[in-house]
Amino acid sequence: MAASGGATAYELMSQFGWTNSKQAEVYTKGADRARLGVKASRIVSEQLANELAPPCESGEGNVAENETK
Secondary structure (H helix, E strand, O other), X not given: OOOOOOXXXXXXXXXHOOOOHHHHXXXXXXXXXXXXXXXXXXXXXXXXXXXXOOOOOOOOOOOOOOOOO
């Protein structure tokens, strides 16, 4: 939980009393990988949204009312 929350390897070492950073890096690398995966997915999602439904230009999509009812 600490690594997922952004704790560094040295913070984990301090918290758990580890003297070697290898164990802490197992957790921080895993948390970083998960965090980066989520970030990359959001980037792709935003790009897809822009590709599939680009923002409307001013006035675009407005249809004049038919006056001959």
